[in-house]
Amino acid sequence: MNKMKSNSLIDFSLHLADNALILGQRNAEWCGHGPVLEQDIAITNISLDLIGQARSLYQYAAQLKADGSTEDSLAYLRTEREFRNCLLVEQPNGDWAQTMLRQFLFSSYQYYLYQYLQNNKEETLAAIAEKSLKEVSYHLRWSSEWIIRLGDGTEESHSRILKALEELWRYTGELFIAAPYENDLGIAISSLKHDWSKKVNTVFEEATLKAPENVFMHTGGKTGTHTEHLGFILTELQYIQRVYPGCEW
Amino acid sequence: MPVHELEKSFQQKIDNEVKIEPKDWMPDAYRKTNIRQISQHAHSEIVGMLPEGNWISRAPSLKRKAILLAKVQDEGGHGLYLYSAAETLGMSREEMINDLHSGKAKYSSIFNYPTLTWADIGAIGWLVDGAAIMNQVMLTRTSYGPYARAMVRICKEESFHQRQGFEILLVLSRGTAEQKGMCQDAINRWWWPSLMMFGPKDSESTNSDQSMKWKIKRKTNDELRQNFVDMIAEQIKVLGMKLPDDKLKWNESKKHYDFGEINWDEFWQVVKGNGPCNKQRLDARKKAWENGEWVREAAAAHAKKRAERQKEKAA
Numbered sequence: 001m002n003k004m005k006s007n008s009l010i011d012f013s014l015h016l017a018d019n020a021l022i023l024g025q026r027n028a029e030w031c032g033h034g035p036v037l038e039q040d041i042a043i044t045n046i047s048l049d050l051i052g053q054a055r056s057l058y059q060y061a062a063q064l065k066a067d068g069s070t071e072d073s074l075a076y077l078r079t080e081r082e083f084r085n086c087l088l089v090e091q092p093n094g095d096w097a098q099t100m101l102r103q104f105l106f107s108s109y110q111y112y113l114y115q116y117l118q119n120n121k122e123e124t125l126a127a128i129a130e131k132s133l134k135e136v137s138y139h140l141r142w143s144s145e146w147i148i149r150l151g152d153g154t155e156e157s158h159s160r161i162l163k164a165l166e167e168l169w170r171y172t173g174e175l176f177i178a179a180p181y182e183n184d185l186g187i188a189i190s191s192l193k194h195d196w197s198k199k200v201n202t203v204f205e206e207a208t209l210k211a212p213e214n215v216f217m218h219t220g221g222k223t224g225t226h227t228e229h230l231g232f233i234l235t236e237l238q239y240i241q242r243v244y245p246g247c248e249w
Numbered sequence: 250m251p252v253h254e255l256e257k258s259f260q261q262k263i264d265n266e267v268k269i270e271p272k273d274w275m276p277d278a279y280r281k282t283n284i285r286q287i288s289q290h291a292h293s294e295i296v297g298m299l300p301e302g303n304w305i306s307r308a309p310s311l312k313r314k315a316i317l318l319a320k321v322q323d324e325g326g327h328g329l330y331l332y333s334a335a336e337t338l339g340m341s342r343e344e345m346i347n348d349l350h351s352g353k354a355k356y357s358s359i360f361n362y363p364t365l366t367w368a369d370i371g372a373i374g375w376l377v378d379g380a381a382i383m384n385q386v387m388l389t390r391t392s393y394g395p396y397a398r399a400m401v402r403i404c405k406e407e408s409f410h411q412r413q414g415f416e417i418l419l420v421l422s423r424g425t426a427e428q429k430g431m432c433q434d435a436i437n438r439w440w441w442p443s444l445m446m447f448g449p450k451d452s453e454s455t456n457s458d459q460s461m462k463w464k465i466k467r468k469t470n471d472e473l474r475q476n477f478v479d480m481i482a483e484q485i486k487v488l489g490m491k492l493p494d495d496k497l498k499w500n501e502s503k504k505h506y507d508f509g510e511i512n513w514d515e516f517w518q519v520v521k522g523n524g525p526c527n528k529q530r531l532d533a534r535k536k537a538w539e540n541g542e543w544v545r546e547a548a549a550a551h552a553k554k555r556a557e558r559q560k561e562k563a564a
């Protein structure tokens with residue numbers, strides 16, 4: 001592989017890892033504070049899966065970089081302009097409706113993406129995608145059920161989901177716009193949009209919801225221009241490593 | 250059968266180590282004591298998620314983050330088994346939760362202390378889960394069947410938690426001067442509160458005798474506390490740290506460690522609600538429950554719609 005391609009592969013792996021880490025970090029904020037004990041445990045479980053995926057992907061990126069990077073140096077010592085997660089995953093938890101919608105929009109994207117990546121010619125990447133896909137299928141089913149329950153639940157839950165849509169829909173466009181590293185690697189990210197939309201519409205229909213139209217889509221996360229939230233997330237996440245550099249934990 | 254006959258055969262079962270099961274006849278006080286104790290235990294697991302949950306977002310490595318998340322999740326699972334065990338005695342989970350929120354039901358006071366540094370996560374695993382295990386191993390043989398069985402599952406995970414906590418401290422104890430200081434500081438703060446976890450002295454404990462007779466408990470508070478001190482006094486040597494007690498000393502004739510007096514004023518203050526975090530912990534639980542109300546309502550409303558639609562289809 002030429003140098004440019006291998007840099008793109010590193011960037012792409014970091015992008016995938018950052019997505020998983022940041023969403024895992026966000027979901028973990030619910031731990032101990034969920035609306036009912038079983039769901040507290042379920043969202044913590046998803047958080048654990050995502051952090052596990054992030055670790056595999058960072059380890060892979062560290063191996064490609066071969067410069068002494070580790071999963072922890074990549075997660076803890078990069079700055080907000082170096083993170084490549086999409087904007088959707090860094091958005092605040094809000095209420096349970098907003099968290100469920102964020103999970104559903106992201107899991108459905110991740111589902112088709114990993115399905116696509118499991119055939120990638122980079123074997124390690126394909127293996128990570130294949131392994132993660134089992135977890136993501138569950139995340140997608142679980143969050144779909146919640147969208148249906150909340151959309152077709154009470155008046156209040158329905159209006160809360162609508163509010164969440166207004167908040168989050170504008171971050172979904174970015175998912176399907178290829179970043180330079182994706183173009184380089186020939187990752188046909190925009191081709192996933194069709195299946196994703198179909199899935200989203202099917203679930204929305206059962207939930208008595210409609211996907212918003214003509215919404216301005218924000219972009220930038222995949223190339224390191226984030227919303228203001230990310231800086232605060234990293235401040236907390238990286239705190240110990242920044243205060244006590246170079247220690248074993 | 251007249252009541253005194255029922256009572257006699259009940260006690261006989263207990264004496265013969267036959268477990269009491271949900272449908273068996275049992276004295277009212279036995280039922281009440283078990284509900285109180287099991288629900289209190291369940292609440293402790295749930296409230297206990299909060300102090301440790303504090304550090305999930307700040308865990309110092311991805312591996313530690315994953316281990317801590319899994320640990321706190323385990324505690325939630327323990328709460329779930331325990332609520333189910335208590336429900337077999339005829340009280341609903343919702344009623345138990347209401348009692349927690351109103352202050353009628355208690356939870357372990359240890360969770361009213363703050364987690365101030367990362368080392369506290371190690372100290373909690375080692376000392377708090379360690380103290381809990383002492384109690385819980387005994388409870389795997391408690392006379393009420395569902396409680397005993399829940400404890401068998403829980404104990405396996407708790408000993409895992411204790412080892413992970415110790416391992417956190419072990420790494421710190423071999424680290425930089427700052428890490429060592431953090432480690433010692435956490436031990437200093439958590440040692441005495443963990444001794445308090447075993448409850449008042451036997452001479453002051455009100456429900457002990459009956460609980461022993463019914464084999465709800467099988468060891469007294471003081472016995473369990475002594476076992477714990479003996480265990481920790483040895484383990485701390487591996488860390489090269491010190492327990493904050495000048496009176497701690499091996500007593501060759503008793504074959505136990507002697508140790509200093511617990512600050513019982515502090516103990517009772519925390520029980521009464523005046524610990525450093527009593528208010529925050531209870532507020533956090535109430536807030537989660539109140540904010541979750543519309544979610545639980547929506548889930549119930551949807552389930553009802555679904556069931557009705559199914560009925561229509563069938564008709």
Ligand SMILES: [Fe+2]
Pocket residue numbers: 293294297324378381
């Ligand atoms: Fe516990």
Ligand SMILES: [Fe+2]
Pocket residue numbers: 294323324327403407
């Ligand atoms: Fe537990």
Ligand SMILES: [Fe+2]
Pocket residue numbers: 324378406407410
């Ligand atoms: Fe535990």
